[in-house]
Every structure is written in structure tokens, then in C-alpha cells.
Amino acid sequence: MMSLATRGLAFSLAIALLVICARISEALVTIENGLKTMVYLSPKITQHPGSVSNKFYYDVEFPKGHIAIKSFNAEVVDEAGDPVSLQETYLHHWVALRYYYRKGVKNVKYNANLGFQQADFILAGNDGICDHGLPQFFGLGSETRKTSTDIPDPYGIEVGNPLKVPSGYEERWMFNIHAIDTRGAVDAMGCTECRCDLYNVTVDxxxxxxxxxxxxxxxxxxxxxxxxxxxxxxxxERNLYLKYTVKWVDWSDSIVPVKVYIFDVTDTWQHTGIHDCHIEYDIEQSTTGVATNDFTSTRSSRGVLPIDGDVVYGVAHQHSGGIGSTLYGEDGRVICASKPIYGQGNSAGDEAGYIVGMSTCYPKPGSVRIVKGEALTLESNYSSEKSHTGVMGLFYILVADASLNLNKQIHEESKVPIFFWGFAVFGLAICAAVLVAYRRKKQHEDGYLSIAT
Structure with a gap:
């Protein structure tokens, strides 16, 4: 028979295994009025004071099937599931990318250096407009906790359409997570701005x-x-995770698909005719700001949208020092203005000196139209009271393609018989009861609680 010590060790190992499985396994789905929600944890991010983790994590957990994404939120948490302050670990950025992977090929998982040019790998990026870089569907940085990502009805980002997956491939998702540990840093803000002298780096x-x-x-x-x-x-050393929450609905003809476009203020198109997006740039300290009482550094770029469409959502991405971005139409009208929200304290989500959120735009459906080929201007403003390195000036918009002629679909009243809704409500009640029973059973059998909300 096993000794008490051996039994205790076995029990501890079993519990540890269950915790690991809970963190990487699919969470239970929460359903409310047809909206489904899952909460996941990324693979662990191991850090120590001053360290940088900037890895790609392939084949991460993501809802399956032909669906419409309604929101995608994320934040950094520790092993206890508690939010981690930006004053300890700065989330430079996280981006979620879709790709197609050849069936039958060895499964590439986490921390792999696969690259984007492998024969078994096809990157399925957004709709532009940069010719290279910025292919993500979702992504934010330090502002992730207080930036709305909800997509209003009847719109959604279509994913998982089997008709769009190349033959012999399957759709998957991956993360790029860039986290900088600033505990004990000589210059925490300098670390977040990736100043080369603080990293003692002379090569890439x-x-x-x-x-x-x-x-x-x-x-x-x-x-x-x-x-x-x-x-x-x-x-x-400690282990952290990107906790991400995905909300979606099953795809149907009642959903109006939207396309994801990302503009970059470093885009060279207006000078070269090529959408060469450099992604980052520097802000020089003003030498005239005191005299003029103006410490605003403005950079702008121009780009064109390849479709006629209605803007249904907009948000900017800036780093510390940012004071707002605006996307203008060719006639000078404001398509969307997005401003940073700065923290005021020390708690996670309210860190003083850090951008903890960005304001968003939700135009009334059909009220903000962009014409195909229209030259749009992106303007990004930063404070030049002191210098900043490696800042960004990106702008995300979601656009409903006007060529789909979906106005009738948007405004048409539902003709579903009343008795159908009675059956639907009854069915949902049964499903809810089954789900509750299943959760209780799993909690009893597995010894841990789901992280789903």
C-alpha cells in the first residue's frame, strides 16, 4: 500500500494536472439571448524583472464553426486569475490572427518559429489596407481593459466559413503577445518604449x-x-496568461458581415503609391513648446478604401504620450475621433501615466458612408513635451460593404411565428438546466471551477 506521503504527492500531482488542463482546455459556453461567450487562457508567459516575451502562439483555442464574432476582449492575469498591473507587466500589444494550416501535417503549437512563408501555412489576414504587416483581426495594447470591442447588431465579423477555406487546409488562430516586465526597472517608461540603451541592444x-x-x-x-x-x-520568476473572452453568434442570413481595415499613420502611400506601413515612429521633444504653449506633435497619412461601405465601428491605437487620433473623409468630415483614457491610480486598469482605454465610435447604421477610392486622412497626435520612441498610430474601422445591398435585410421585420419563439424559449430553458447540471457534475468530478463567465 502507498504511504501517506506517497498518496499526498500523488494527490498534489493530480490537482496540478487538473489545473493545467483547466487552463488550456475549452471553457464551457455561456449563452444569453443567442449570444455565446467563452473565456480562455493563453499558454503561459514566463517572466522575471526586466524580461521581454514577444512570442507567437499557434493553434490557440477559438470557437469552432461558421460564426459571427461580436466582441474580443483580453487582459493579462497571473496564475490566480487576478489582473496584473501595467506597472508590473506592460502589455505592449496582443494581436489575434487567422491562418489556414494544411491537414495531416504535424501540429505546430506554442512558441514556434513557423514564419509566414511556409508551404503548409497560409495567413488569412484582414482586408487591409497595408501591403504587409498588420494582418490581425483583433488586437490592442495597454488600453485593452477599458476599450469597447462590441460589434452592434445586426453586424458581425464572419469567420469559420468552410467555403472560404482552401482545399486540404483547416482554419486556425494564433496570438502574438508582447509583454514587458518592468518590476524593478531603472526606467519603467523607457522599457515600455523599448529604448535601445536600456536594453543594451545593438542588433535586431x-x-x-x-x-x-x-x-x-x-x-x-x-x-x-x-x-x-x-x-x-x-x-x-512568475507565470502570466492572456485571458481572452470571445463573444459570437452562429452565422445566419440575418447577420450583416463587416470587413476589418487598419490604417497606419506611417503608411507611405501618399508619397510612393504603395501602402508600405512602418508601424512605429518616434516623437522628438519640442524645442518651441514652452514659448508657444503647444506640445502637440502631429503626423498624418492618407489611404483609400477599396469598397463603398458604411462605418459601424472605429478605434485608434496609441502608446503613452498619445493625445488622440482622427480619421477624416476626403471632404474633411470626421469619420471617427478616438482619444486615450489615462489611468489615475495604481490598481489594474487605472495605472497612472498609462493609457488604459481608447474611446470608440459607433455611428448610426448608414450614417457614415465611405466611397470606394475616397482618399482618407489619418491624423495621430502625441505630446512632444518629452521625446518618445517606438510609438504607434493605428486606426481600426469595421465597414459593411454597401455593394451587398443589405438595407432591406437590416430593417426588415422578423416574420418568425410566435409559436416558434415559445418552442425556442422552452428549448433554451432545457439547455440551461442541462448546462447547470453538467457544470455541477464537472465541478464534483474534476475538483475545479470553469473560468467561463
């Missing part, structure tokens, strides 16, 4: 020498780099 992640005038940005804070910390700081 491929070993190529940096340009002499490159003083900070993504090329200096790649995966595995280390930002300078104070002397005597103990290197305490």
Missing part, C-alpha cells in the same frame, strides 16, 4: 546591426531581451 533579433539613428522601438525589445533593472533586484 536576426543579428543584423541596427541603424545608427535607431534609438528605440520593436527592434530593441524582441523576445528574450532584458531591460535594465536596479541593482539588488531579486530575479523572481
Amino acid at each position: 533579433k536576426y543579428g543584423r546591426p541596427l541603424e545608427p539613428n535607431y534609438v528605440g522601438g520593436l527592434y530593441c525589445c524582441y523576445d528574450g531581451t532584458q531591460c535594465k533593472v536596479k541593482n539588488g533586484i531579486e530575479s523572481v
Whole structure:
């Protein structure tokens, strides 16, 4: 017979295994008025003071089937599931990307260096407008906790359509998560801005020498780099996770599909005719701001939309120092203005000095139309009271293609018989009862609670 010590060890190992399985397994679905919700955890992100994790995680958990995404939210949490302050771990960015992977090929999972040019891998990006880079469908940074991502009815982002998956492939999702641990940092904000001198970096992640005038940005804070910390700081390692919540509905003809477009203020199109998006840029400290009482640094770019469409959502992405972005139509009308929300305290979601949210735009359906080929202007404003490196000026919009002629579909009243709704409500009640019973059974058998809300 096993000794008490052996039994205790076995029990502890079993509990640990259950916790691991709970973190990487599919959560139970919550359903409310047809809206389905799942809460997931990413693979663990291991960090110590000053460390940088900037990895790609392939084949992450994501709802299956032909669906319409209604929102996608995320935040960094610790092993207890508690939100982690930006003052300890700065979420530079997270992006969710869709791709197609050849069936029957060895399953590539986490932390892989697959790249985007492999024969077994097809990146299925958004609708533009950059010719390279920024292919994500969803993504934010430090502002993720207080930025709305809800997509209003009757709109949705269509994914999982089997007719759009190349023959011999299957649809999957991946994350790129860039997190910087600033515990004990000599200059926490400098670490978040990826200043090269704080990282003691002179080459990029491929070993190529940096340009002499490159003083900070993504090329200096790649995966595995280390930002300078104070002397005597103990290197305490911990595991974090990106907790992400996906809401969706099953696809139907009543849903109006929207396309995802991302504009970048570093886009060179207006000068070169090519949408070459550099993604990041620097802000120089103003030498005239005191005299003029103006510390605003403005950068702009132009781009065109390839379709006629109605804007149903808009939001900007900026880094610390940002004071707002605006997307203008060719006639100067404001399509969407998005401003940062800065924290005022020390708690997670309200960190002083950090952008903890961005305001969003939800135009009345059909009220903001963009014409195909219309030249749009993106303007990004930052404070130049001090210099900033590696800042971004992105703008996300969701557009309903006007060529689909869906106005009738949007406004047509439902003709579903009343008795059908009675059956539907009865069916939902039964499903709810089964789900509750299943949860209780799982809690009793597995010894842990689901993280679904």
C-alpha cells in the first residue's frame, strides 16, 4: 500500500494536472439571448524583472464553426486569475490572427518559429489596407481593459466559413503577445518604449546591426531581451496568461458581415503609391513648446478604401504620450475621433501615466458612408513635451460593404411565428438546466471551477 506521503504527492500531482488542463482546455459556453461567450487562457508567459516575451502562439483555442464574432476582449492575469498591473507587466500589444494550416501535417503549437512563408501555412489576414504587416483581426495594447470591442447588431465579423477555406487546409488562430516586465526597472517608461540603451541592444533579433539613428522601438525589445533593472533586484520568476473572452453568434442570413481595415499613420502611400506601413515612429521633444504653449506633435497619412461601405465601428491605437487620433473623409468630415483614457491610480486598469482605454465610435447604421477610392486622412497626435520612441498610430474601422445591398435585410421585420419563439424559449430553458447540471457534475468530478463567465 502507498504511504501517506506517497498518496499526498500523488494527490498534489493530480490537482496540478487538473489545473493545467483547466487552463488550456475549452471553457464551457455561456449563452444569453443567442449570444455565446467563452473565456480562455493563453499558454503561459514566463517572466522575471526586466524580461521581454514577444512570442507567437499557434493553434490557440477559438470557437469552432461558421460564426459571427461580436466582441474580443483580453487582459493579462497571473496564475490566480487576478489582473496584473501595467506597472508590473506592460502589455505592449496582443494581436489575434487567422491562418489556414494544411491537414495531416504535424501540429505546430506554442512558441514556434513557423514564419509566414511556409508551404503548409497560409495567413488569412484582414482586408487591409497595408501591403504587409498588420494582418490581425483583433488586437490592442495597454488600453485593452477599458476599450469597447462590441460589434452592434445586426453586424458581425464572419469567420469559420468552410467555403472560404482552401482545399486540404483547416482554419486556425494564433496570438502574438508582447509583454514587458518592468518590476524593478531603472526606467519603467523607457522599457515600455523599448529604448535601445536600456536594453543594451545593438542588433535586431536576426543579428543584423541596427541603424545608427535607431534609438528605440520593436527592434530593441524582441523576445528574450532584458531591460535594465536596479541593482539588488531579486530575479523572481512568475507565470502570466492572456485571458481572452470571445463573444459570437452562429452565422445566419440575418447577420450583416463587416470587413476589418487598419490604417497606419506611417503608411507611405501618399508619397510612393504603395501602402508600405512602418508601424512605429518616434516623437522628438519640442524645442518651441514652452514659448508657444503647444506640445502637440502631429503626423498624418492618407489611404483609400477599396469598397463603398458604411462605418459601424472605429478605434485608434496609441502608446503613452498619445493625445488622440482622427480619421477624416476626403471632404474633411470626421469619420471617427478616438482619444486615450489615462489611468489615475495604481490598481489594474487605472495605472497612472498609462493609457488604459481608447474611446470608440459607433455611428448610426448608414450614417457614415465611405466611397470606394475616397482618399482618407489619418491624423495621430502625441505630446512632444518629452521625446518618445517606438510609438504607434493605428486606426481600426469595421465597414459593411454597401455593394451587398443589405438595407432591406437590416430593417426588415422578423416574420418568425410566435409559436416558434415559445418552442425556442422552452428549448433554451432545457439547455440551461442541462448546462447547470453538467457544470455541477464537472465541478464534483474534476475538483475545479470553469473560468467561463
